[in-house]
Amino acid sequence: MSAPMSDAPLAVHVPLDGGRAYDILIGRGLVAEAGARAAALGARAAGIVTDETVAELYGARIRESLEAAGLRAGLIVVAPGEASKSYAGYAAVCDGLLALKIERGDLVVALGGGVVGDLAGFAAATLRRGVRFVQVPTTLLAQVDSSVGGKTGINSPLGKNLVGAFHQPRLVLADTATLDTLSEREMRAGYAEVAKYGLIGDADFFGWCETNWRGIFSGGPERDEAVAICCRAKAGVVVRDEREDGERALLNLGHTFGHALERLTGYDSARLVHGEGVAIGLALAFRFSARLGLCSGQEAGRVANHLALAGLPTRLAQVPGGCGDADALLDAMAQDKKVRDGALTFILARGIGRSFIAPGIDRAEVRAFLEDELRAG
């Protein structure tokens, strides 16, 4: 028998066209409901992609839920950490799904953080030229950001997320109880993306975060509220600009710098995880904006102070093992997907909640800024 449905989870609808609209459900206990909800999508089998840590914690629960709902279910388990979002990781997941005989009408279920979500989503996008998939995000970062919007992919040694596809999930089940087992470090990393939503376009939300961030970390009602606010904001952007022809690039605030740092640290999660790179990138984006006279130094300071208070890094010198010189950073940033005609595009800010897309940024200007940042330590 399947588990009964939980008390009304929060729901955010993503009204995409072409029969691709889907719901994001947010609440405690949703992993145990995955079976009933997957069965409602009409699937007969599910390939659950997860990592070793998450498999140990929630693998049996989701498999039992799927089997209780009448689905044939099998697990494909990758190593935890960013290094799995690789060509080798992708091949292993595809072959695992094929060995399970996952058909086009079946489901790929991504159970885990953003690494598993991006990897399983890309496998689903390409396996048999497209299989449906469900996101069951288990990190704060994945619940507020990566499970929504359909960006899937893997890293190349030449740069972050350089091989991928847009492939929207059919359903997102954000079980906020799974965050109870998340490490402090990973909670902080996810929080960088939470703060990002305030910094992009919602100054009131950033102010709310400054007051309520401890409740998000400790699992108070603020946690579900923050997940819902971020998902609503992201869903709105994705519906207006699914393939990043314009506005969606705003979601990249902090990422031009952050992705370069991830590449220069070899995608080694022991040194730097995505959210930490984003935190440094957010602080850099605001300090660069202040340097260009776009926003006040006081606002840039407010951003960095809040991130630091939440335990996040905000300086290049805080990258463990270092991040190379300005040339190495510029070289890594040259692979950014927002580059146009060889020129860098940054997301800059006229203030907190007032971010905008800035194409054609002069390389020399960026180099001088990075050199000063590296000197500042």
Ligand SMILES: NC(=O)c1ccc[n+]([C@@H]2O[C@H](COP(=O)([O-])OP(=O)(O)OC[C@H]3O[C@@H](n4cnc5c(N)ncnc54)[C@H](O)[C@@H]3O)[C@@H](O)[C@H]2O)c1
């Ligand atoms: N597609 C998108 O729109 C998008 C958006 C943001 C980030 N991303 C990508 O997401 C990735 C980062 O995701 P992440 O921060 O979730 O990292 P992650 O997937 O590596 O998870 C972080 C760590 O937490 C562990 N973990 C996961 N859930 C847990 C739980 N409930 N309890 C205990 N441990 C748990 C994992 O095993 C892992 O070691 C990056 O690759 C980034 O590029 C994608």
Ligand SMILES: O=C(O)C(=O)C[C@@H](O)[C@H](O)[C@H](O)COP(=O)(O)O
């Ligand atoms: O969904 C988006 O769009 C984002 O930019 C969200 C980011 O937080 C995320 O890290 C994304 O994967 C970055 O996308 P990329 O196109 O710069 O690889």
Ligand SMILES: [Zn+2]
């Ligand atoms: Zn991100």
